[in-house]
Amino acid sequence: MKFTRTLSTLSAVTLLFVLAGCSNEDDTTVNVKEEPLMTEKADEKPQQAFVPKTAEQKRLSASGEASEVTLTGTIVYKEMEGGFYAFIAEDGERYTLRKLDKKFHRNGLIVKITGMPMPDLMTITQYGTVLKVESVEILDASRVIGNTSSH
Secondary structure (H helix, E strand, C coil): CHHHHHHHHHHHHHHHHHHHHCCCCCCCCCCCCCCCCCCCCCCCCCCCCCCCCCHHHHCECCCCCECCEEEEEEEEEECHHHCEEEEEECCCCEEEEECCCHHHCCCCEEEEEEEEEECCCCCCCCCCEEEEEEEEEEEECCCCCCCCCCC
């Protein structure tokens, strides 16, 4: 008997909520402000947001081709994606090194590196721009972490 009364009360409350949700009266008013349609006048050009160029984009020549660069920075070993050697330039730009001679595989080695940026080349490392190494000059080996040829 008690169970039946509780079930009846619960059913009545549920029915009340269902009917209240289906009522035709709109208690809430939403103001929707219509935006004017965008129209362009023939003599006006659309404005473009200023996006500062990265150091890599500044290095591109007028023809759009990358030119050889010489950078100073640190060779670092990154453990992601199976491990690889990368380069962090003094300006903070990051590079994945391609064709780096094994004698320069030293984590923390400070170098001057010359190479060709390859901004359109993608790798599994997804770490900055790929830099095809042409030459490396060691500036400071005192900060190398680990063995002379780590990893």
